[in-house]
Amino acid sequence: MHGSKGSDNESGQYYYAHRKDGEETQYWQRLVQHLQRTAYLASGFCKDANVAGLAYNAGLTHDLGKYSVEFQKRLQGGPRVDHSSAGAKELMALFKGTPQEGLATLLAYCISGHHTGLLDYGGSSDLPGDGTLAARLKTDVCDYSAYKGEVDLSALTFPKYLPIRPPEGKKEKMGFSLSFITRMIYSALVDADFQETQEFVQGKMPRGGHEDILTLREKFNAHLRKFENPTSVINRKRTETLRACVEKSAQKPGFFKLTVPTGGGKTLASMAFALNHAAEKGLKRIIYVIPFTTIIEQNAGVFKDILGEENVLEHHSNFDWETKKREAGEKADDRTRSVYAKLKLAAENWDISVVVTTNVQFFESLFANKSSRCRKLHNIAKSVIVFDEAQMFPRDYLRPAMSAVWELVNNYGTSAVFCTATQPKLEQFLPAGTPITELAPDPQELFDFYKRVEVKPLEAKLCDDELIARLNAHEQVLCIVNTRKHASGLFGMLEGEGNFHLSTLMCPAHRRQKLAEIRHRLENGQVCRVISTSVMEAGIDVDFPVGYRALTGLDSINQAAGRVNREMRRGVSEMFVFEPQSEFIKKTPRYISQAVEVARAVLRDHVDMPISIPAIEAYFGRLYSLQDPQAFDVKGIMACFDDSDGKFKFETAARKFQVIEDVTETVIILFNEEAKNLIEELKYTQYPSSTLRKLQPYTVSIYQGEFEVLSSKGVILTIAEEYAVLNPEHLTEYYSCDRGLLVPESGGGDGLFF
Numbered sequence: 040m041h042g043s044k045g046s047d048n049e050s051g052q053y054y055y056a057h058r059k060d061g062e063e064t065q066y067w068q069r070l071v072q073h074l075q076r077t078a079y080l081a082s083g084f085c086k087d088a089n090v091a092g093l094a095y096n097a098g099l100t101h102d103l104g105k106y107s108v109e110f111q112k113r114l115q116g117g118p119r120v121d122h123s124s125a126g127a128k129e130l131m132a133l134f135k136g137t138p139q140e141g142l143a144t145l146l147a148y149c150i151s152g153h154h155t156g157l158l159d160y161g162g163s164s165d166l167p168g169d170g171t172l173a174a175r176l177k178t179d180v181c182d183y184s185a186y187k188g189e190v191d192l193s194a195l196t197f198p199k200y201l202p203i204r205p206p207e208g209k210k211e212k213m214g215f216s217l218s219f220i221t222r223m224i225y226s227a228l229v230d231a232d233f234q235e236t237q238e239f240v241q242g243k244m245p246r247g248g249h250e251d252i253l254t255l256r257e258k259f260n261a262h263l264r265k266f267e268n269p270t271s272v273i274n275r276k277r278t279e280t281l282r283a284c285v286e287k288s289a290q291k292p293g294f295f296k297l298t299v300p301t302g303g304g305k306t307l308a309s310m311a312f313a314l315n316h317a318a319e320k321g322l323k324r325i326i327y328v329i330p331f332t333t334i335i336e337q338n339a340g341v342f343k344d345i346l347g348e349e350n351v352l353e354h355h356s357n358f359d360w361e362t363k364k365r366e367a368g369e370k371a372d373d374r375t376r377s378v379y380a381k382l383k384l385a386a387e388n389w390d391i392s393v394v395v396t397t398n399v400q401f402f403e404s405l406f407a408n409k410s411s412r413c414r415k416l417h418n419i420a421k422s423v424i425v426f427d428e429a430q431m432f433p434r435d436y437l438r439p440a441m442s443a444v445w446e447l448v449n450n451y452g453t454s455a456v457f458c459t460a461t462q463p464k465l466e467q468f469l470p471a472g473t474p475i476t477e478l479a480p481d482p483q484e485l486f487d488f489y490k491r492v493e494v495k496p497l498e499a500k501l502c503d504d505e506l507i508a509r510l511n512a513h514e515q516v517l518c519i520v521n522t523r524k525h526a527s528g529l530f531g532m533l534e535g536e537g538n539f540h541l542s543t544l545m546c547p548a549h550r551r552q553k554l555a556e557i558r559h560r561l562e563n564g565q566v567c568r569v570i571s572t573s574v575m576e577a578g579i580d581v582d583f584p585v586g587y588r589a590l591t592g593l594d595s596i597n598q599a600a601g602r603v604n605r606e607m608r609r610g611v612s613e614m615f616v617f618e619p620q621s622e623f624i625k626k627t628p629r630y631i632s633q634a635v636e637v638a639r640a641v642l643r644d645h646v647d648m649p650i651s652i653p654a655i656e657a658y659f660g661r662l663y664s665l666q667d668p669q670a671f672d673v674k675g676i677m678a679c680f681d682d683s684d685g686k687f688k689f690e691t692a693a694r695k696f697q698v699i700e701d702v703t704e705t706v707i708i709l710f711n712e713e714a715k716n717l718i719e720e721l722k723y724t725q726y727p728s729s730t731l732r733k734l735q736p737y738t739v740s741i742y743q744g745e746f747e748v749l750s751s752k753g754v755i756l757t758i759a760e761e762y763a764v765l766n767p768e769h770l771t772e773y774y775s776c777d778r779g780l781l782v783p784e785s786g787g788g789d790g791l792f793f
Contacts, residue, residue, distance in 0.1 A: 054106050054185060057239055058114045067114070068239045070106065071189040074099050080231035081224075087323070087420035088223040088451055089202035093146065096195050097228045100126035101150045103190070107181035124175045125183045127151040129192070131176055139197040144685045145217065149225040151175045153232060157225055157408040157689035160682075170690075203450040206442070206470040218680040218687045219446045222405075226416035230388050233414065245380050249350045249391050252325075256318040260285075262345045263311060273607055276488055277304035283480040284308045288315035292322065292454040294475040296429075298482040298652070300460045300489040301601030306338055306427070309458045312478055313423040316454060326424045327395045330431035331577060338427070339395040346393060352385045354396045389415040398426075398433065399698045405443045406676065408693035420451040428577050429457035429465065430594045430659075433698045434630070438668075439676040441468035460601070461594040464659045468671065483652045491604040492586070492614050494596065494649045496642045501617040507532045509615075510587065515560075515567045517583040519575055519599045520619065521591055521631055527778050528623035530570045537566030538777075541575055545779030546708045548736040550574070557581060575602060582606050586614035592634035593641055593658040597650050616642065616649075637661045704746035706755065707764045708774055710737045715767075721758055731762070745782045749773070752783070 056073035059066055078098030085094035104110060104122030113120050127147035134143040151172060152158050161171025167178040186192075203220055205213040237244060250258075263285075269275045280299060287295075288311075297312070299305040313325045327342070329335045339353045385391040401424075404412050424447070426432070432440060447453040456478070457465060466475055479485060501509075507529065510516050514537075520526050523542045530540035539557055541550055560567040561582060569575070569583075573591075576598035586603040588596055596616060604612035618635075627635070637658055645654040663671075674695035679688035709715050714737040721730045741749075746763070749755050754769040765774060773781050 052185070054111060054189070055114055056102060056105055057236055059240065070102065073235060073239070074102060074190060077101065077228075077231045077235045080235055081227040084227035084230055084417045085223060088220070088227070088417055090198075090220060090224055092196060092198060093142065094224050094227040094231075096130075096197070097146050097149045097224055098231055099190065099195070100130055100146070100192065101153050101228060101232060102126065103129055103186045104180060104183050106183040106186040106189075109181040121178065121180055123151050123154055124178050125180045127172075128176055128178075128180065129183075133192060133195075134197075141685055142197050142201075145221045145224065147176065148172055148221050148687070148689065149228050152225070152408070152689075153229055153410065156410065156693070157222070157413075159688040159690045160686040203446075206445060206449075213683040214685075214687070215442055215677065215680045216446060216450065217683070217685055218689070219443065219450070221685075221687070221689075222413065223417055223420070223451070225410075226413045229410035230414040230417065233387075233410070244384060246384050246390060248381050249385075250347070252314065252317045252323060252392055255346050255350060255392055256314045258346055259311065259314050263307070273302075273489075276485070277308075280304055280308045280479060280485070281311050284312035284478045285315050287476065287478050288312050289319050290316075290476060292316075292320055292448065292452060294448060294455050294457075294469070294473060295478055296457040296462055296475050297478040298459065298462050298485075299479055300486050301598070302491075302605055302607070303460075303485055303489055305458055305460075306341060308478075309425045309427070309456055310342065312456065313425050313454075317423050320454075322421050322423055322452070322454065324389070324391065324418065324422045325393045326389070326401070326419065326422050327393070327427065328398060328401045328424060329395065329427045330398045331428075332397060334577060334579070335395060335397060337580070342393060342395065349381070350391070351393045351395060352382055352389065352391045354386050354389070354394060354400060387411075387414055389418040398431065402433065402436065402440050402443070403696060403698055406439065406692050406696035408689045419447060419453065421453060422447075423454045423456065425456045425458055427458050429459045430461045430463045431577070432463070432465070434671065435673040436671075436676065436696060436698065437465075437468050438672040439692075439696065441465060442677065445469055445473070461597050461655045462659075463594075464656070464663055467663060486651055489607075490611065490650075491607045491609075492600040492612050492650075494600055494614050494616060494642075496590075496616045496646075496649070497618075500620040502620045503529060503532060503623070506587065506617065506619070510568055510570075511535070513568070513585055515583055516569070516585050516587065517575065517581070517599075517602055518568075518570045518587040519573060520570070520589040521572070521627070522624060523572055524625070525589070525619065525621055525623040526570050526572050528621070530778060533568060533570070535566070537568060539567070539569045539571075540778050541569065541571035542779065543572070543574055544739060544741075544782065546710055546737045546739050548710055548714075549708075549779060551736075554579070554581070573598075575599075580605070582608070584609055584612055586612075588614060588616050590616055590618045590635050590638060591631065592662070593638045593649075593655060595634075596638065597655070600650060633665055634662065637665065703740040703742060704763060705738050705740050706746070706749070706780065707734055707758075707762060708737050708739060708780070709765065709767050709770060710774075713737075718758060718764060721762060727759065727762075739780045741780065741782060748783045 054070040055067040056070040057068040078095045081098035082091040082095035085091045102122060104125030107120065110120045110122050127150040130143040130146055134140050148157050158172045161169060161173035163173065165171045165174040167174055201220060203216045205216045263281060266274065266278050266281065269278050280303060297305055297309050299308065317325060329338055339351060343351045404415060407413055444455050448455050466473060510518055523544055526540060526542050530538065537560060539553055541553060557567055557569060558581060573595055576595060579602060581602050582605040583603050586599060588599040600614050603614050640661065641654055641658045642649050644657065645651065648654060676692050676696055679692040707718065709718060717730055717734050721727060724730050754766045754773050756764045756766050758764050775781055
């Protein structure tokens, strides 16, 4: 095999990579075998990224430090040894002063960090122990020269040119592209190292077994044939959109957008394009990215029903494999157990044809530096990525996020689809002239057709009493406001039966229960008045005859309108947009006040068509022009990769790129018997992460100040010295069956959770 000198070295001394507990040394894994197999796997993993050779080099050299006597003693119980720096040092020494030195540096990041994570480069003054790549390259390591008896590094080859091009073809913008290809190599290396080691220790794992894109395309298209002869007018229009998406699937990979109003069938249409496009162009998987965990199970469920549960990986923070196994029950057959085992393995590296995930999981993984988060990156190459509700991209990180998407499309054979009713001006975050192909046949005509709600801005501000009087005049009505405190306060003013409140002060299991009640009452013509935060907007399938929305961004107004007359049963309904005047609103944060300011102006200028393509374009154009350019990269992520010589800051970028900032505290609510049983399990389990995942439907996140006030009142218990639980003795006092967690007024925070 390339890079090997054979099975024996001159001294006759065997060197090992891994041991099996209780086994004699003859059953341990030979180091040269591990290096060869890891190199081979990494090379295959990076084939789609067009850097198979570099990945092979990384795999062959990543564990050279294990050729030391000290590491061999470590396998027998000796002290820890730094074995990751040796390969990086060796490559830098071999290629110092040569044209390949830059590429050797990229590999040095990957090799030195294959256990601890990609490091910042640091500086020339860094000393051993400083935690940078520069420091690691100066670190003294144990003698590993014995590798020369088994591994031939003189045969290593490097490409003359990297198969990437920087944005706009400018060399000075090469830094980000170089950092991204480093991530791809790192991803392939750590995934190969993990899988090769796992197979030696545990045996062949049940990976794969899912159906390929061609088979899934046929399954999906067979399902679509049910819609070939629709009888209703609305279904005929949805079928037109479907057909248009399938017809455009033969286009070459690139950027696409699907602009379809709420209720226009964009979920099926976008997947129809994705599967047919992938099959036509030889792409390997579909990655469906959704902004909210509250709707991901709904969309994933649709895909599973059509394609089969074994072919769809649901990967997000709320998904728990143990719960799925328990739901299957003891009578689950071998096939069902095998499906869960394979899907759990696929969650490690996305080695499956269809992945459904969240914005947070997707984008944070693209900028992560730890091996566990990065293993999936090489499998994003040659994929179709559908971004559902694209207007929900994290605004503070738009520039680095879109730069990463551009890399995937232009250098890694990927297609990106921005799917929404309210298209943001994402092209301004791409190199000038980047084409984005519209998949919908005629977006404005679709908006005209699906117009089922008249959006009516009210001229005068509405005080809470006036708003409540308006809501009480309707038997069924939805009112969405901007803050939790406002929603909770308004709910307390409602009278009579059939009143509901929804916000994230209610744990997810509680919200699901209330939504089921709301749907039942709506369908049966019963009184149903709902006051909610924006948790009620995107992806929630309800149908109200009339709605009220506190003034906010035009995209949110459009989402709220999608919950009114959703099934087009009433001709044209009304949704009133109002500016609230309320004692429950203490302050409005800047990002909401800016959206309100822009929306107010756009609604004034587009009074006849407030929800239309021109209005939406005007809204995002004005909103983005108000922002300082730095507002789209608030943490300075791009500056971490602006060095075309390869001196990057991977660790710093990973630390900064946190879509959900850790400024809150999570409180577990003993909502039902399952929650109580899980709390008992949490007290004694050796695997708390699994139990915590199962507890997520019973959690509420609150601001630090709110948490401190609750703690001062003695209503927070600490389980296993770490996890906060609402004291069951105070459950009825501080957790309402209507409003959820009751946060004291003095707790601080602005109530801006959804």
